[in-house]
Amino acid sequence: MTSNFFDVGKYKLYNFIMAIERELINCFCENCRTNTDCFIESNHRVAVLKNKKYYFEGKRTQCLSCGKEVYNKEVVDYNCKALLDEYRKENNLISYEKILEIPRKYCIGNFSLSILLGWRTTTFAHYCKGYVPTKRYSNELKRIYDDPLYFEHILDTNYMRLKNESSYYRSKRAVNNIKMHTSKG
Numbered sequence: 001m002t003s004n005f006f007d008v009g010k011y012k013l014y015n016f017i018m019a020i021e022r023e024l025i026n027c028f029c030e031n032c033r034t035n036t037d038c039f040i041e042s043n044h045r046v047a048v049l050k051n052k053k054y055y056f057e058g059k060r061t062q063c064l065s066c067g068k069e070v071y072n073k074e075v076v077d078y079n080c081k082a083l084l085d086e087y088r089k090e091n092n093l094i095s096y097e098k099i100l101e102i103p104r105k106y107c108i109g110n111f112s113l114s115i116l117l118g119w120r121t122t123t124f125a126h127y128c129k130g131y132v133p134t135k136r137y138s139n140e141l142k143r144i145y146d147d148p149l150y151f152e153h154i155l156d157t158n159y160m161r162l163k164n165e166s167s168y169y170r171s172k173r174a175v176n177n178i179k180m181h182t183s184k185g
């Protein structure tokens with residue numbers, strides 16, 4: 001009498017153990033040519049960007065039946081972001097989180113911010129979608145993020161480029177709030 005479980009071969013047994021207490025998802029496995037149970041595990045990964053190797057903590061979707069890596073869009077997106085985060089870190093570029101924080105911090109829309117800076121109207125919106133800024137644009141954004149007075153200077157100098165006055169006053173109020181809180185200590 002043989003048990004199916006112990007009949008499955010060494011790596012399949014290993015996969016079963018790896019899958020314990022992990023959520024199984026259903027994906028198409030190219031190797032098994034069918035939809036199959038898969039699980040996601042963390043994974044040291046390496047990728048080349050602009051002729052340089054980047055090591056990052058990613059994820060891997062693995063087929064429970066054959067052990068091969070399986071395509072899973074969510075994991076690919078996760079790995080893309082993790083790779084770009086590492087790229088930003090190693091090249092001293094502004095982090096994605098800080099990019100998203102700037103419009104909230106200064107109550108300014110993505111398009112208005114681009115216009116104030118004299119950039120193409122969609123440039124900042126692209127960065128919010130995950131595009132990596134050039135060094136020069138990154139430095140400008142870092143300075144804006146770190147220094148409300150610098151942002152205020154840009155706002156006061158270029159406000160006439162904005163489509164309406166209310167954008168200016170809303171942002172000006174946000175800057176004044178920050179200044180008030182920082183002066184209180």
Ligand SMILES: [Zn+2]
Binds near residue numbers: 030031032064066
């Ligand atoms: Zn498979």
